[in-house]
Amino acid sequence: MRKRNFIKRFLYYTGIITLPIITVFMIFLAAIVYGKQKDIEAEAIKSAQAVRDSYSLVLDSAATQYDMLVRNPRMSISLRNFIFHKQLGYMDVILTNSIFSNFASLTSNASYISSVYYYLDGYDSILTSYTGGIAQLSQFSDLNWMVSYKTSDKSEWIEKRNMTLYSYSRPTPVLTYYRKLSMFQGVILVNIYEEQLKQLLNSGSNLDQFFIIDSQGNFLLQGNGNMQELGDHDREAIVSMVMASSDQPYQDWISFNHQNYYVRIIPAACGTYIAACISKSNYYLALYTLLFQFLMVLAVVMCTMVWIAYTITKKNFQQIDYFVTVFSNAERGTYNQEKPSFIKDEYDIILNNIVRLFVNQTFLKNQLTLKKQEQKLAEMAALQLQINPHFLFNTLQTLDFKAIEFTGEPTSLNNIIEALSDILKYSLQNTTSMVTIRDEVEYLKKYDSIQRYRYEDKYILYYDYDKAVESYPIMRLILQPLIENSLYHGIKPLPGSGFIKLKIAEKNQWLTITVIDTGVGMSKEEVAALNEKINHPSQENIGLANVNSRLVMQYGNTSQLKILSKKYMGTCISFKIPQNRIVNCKK
Known part of the structure; x- marks a missing residue:
């Protein structure tokens, strides 16, 4: 019972x-999740734009070389004469040296540009920033770009x-x-270091990864991010998103x-996408x-709930045990005036005083009733041997009338006298x-x-039998x-x-008669x-x-x-009577 009460209170x-x-936390968590998702989307847009700006800056540096040569026809002619090995004039030498100086400045100031x-x-010659002059194609190792140049119909692209070298x-x-x-008829090539470009584009970005992809779905560059290497299926998914963007942000x-990513795709220069x-x-x-x-706070709360439930349950059962003891002692004729240890506040004091007042009144009433019953029984026992039973019955009836005369209405005393009269009449008849x-x-x-009247709610007596057995004969005063x-x-002896x-x-x-109780029992x-x-x-007979x-x-x-x-x-306790003896008695 204590365990069940503790669980219910807990x-x-x-x-x-x-x-x-939990409800407030779940609402708060849902708001945070929604806000974080919006933050992810905003950060992706901002970081993608930052990567594209840095990427555009790199390409602008490369395109500057073209603008410098194409927009100045005199410089282009001087550079062509230099490659043709023609005799150069003073102005051609100045312009050619200017180009070489610009190439050297570009590669030294922009660490990500290789050459x-x-x-x-x-022509069998090529002008390179490595040599700061002309190199013969037959003696130049880096010529794998030539295939792309010869086969491409684009005017500008990245590969x-x-x-x-x-x-x-x-x-x-x-x-x-x-x-x-x-x-x-010719081309300008700007070679950009891949690693230096990754570092440049990664700076100032909170991305887990970024990719530069051309319009054919080729992956040109992959950043140094936290994302694991993509498989073929994942690459195809990104390419399909690029194709679905149609030069618009997507x-x-x-x-x-097996991990969710928010992917932002935006078009960049030279037909590429980021x-x-x-x-x-x-x-x-x-x-x-x-x-x-x-969870830590919830664990602390749960421990607190266990402590509160245990404390309240312990206090309640202390009160119950105390009250049961008080009632039991009152029934035995003893009354303990000591203050119980569980009384801590004014509510406990009020409850204890009410219980003590009730027990005290009940105890006094029981004592008074018991003394009256003992006095009546003593008087009846003394008179039983010398007073005629009819006189005793008449006397009880007189007491009954007098009690009604004094009180004006039937009371418990009248009920007791009436029951006692019937019991006397029943018991004084022939017991055989x-x-x-x-x-x-x-x-x-x-x-x-x-x-x-004596025990009040101390016990409950049940009767379990069929109406058919009520007419069966039985010995008097046997039950x-x-x-x-x-x-x-x-x-x-029970406490309750x-x-x-x-x-x-x-x-x-057989006719079986059984009396069952839920008392203290016996070993x-x-x-x-x-x-x-x-x-x-023995001589000291028991009932x-x-x-x-x-x-x-x-x-x-x-x-x-x-x-x-x-x-x-x-x-x-039970006994049984043979049914044939019942039939004989009825006959």
């Missing part, structure tokens, strides 16, 4: 306190390739910017490597921390004569009604001693109330001692021994009392 207080906390090539169709050196990954000349949530990717998990790290903190079960039960009910034994020795059940049933040619040793007293009665002797004399040994009991659970 669930009750937990529901009151934790449910509002600049100037090539005219039909990813490996640049090999010397036959003995390792290839260097670069992005090559191609721009065909408009005045002559964004959507997509899953890469795909900016931000992972949802990076932004949700703060949410994980918040969730952990909430047979009565019906109905008469015996009616007598028992009058006995019960008197006991109610009352069994009920009295259950009440005095079983129910009365108990139940007594009288059951009468016909089965297998095996106590049951054995009681059977010994019943079967071998059960009297009943057992009468049953054996009337019906035989098969009808003697049977006693079953278990400590702290109750006792069952």
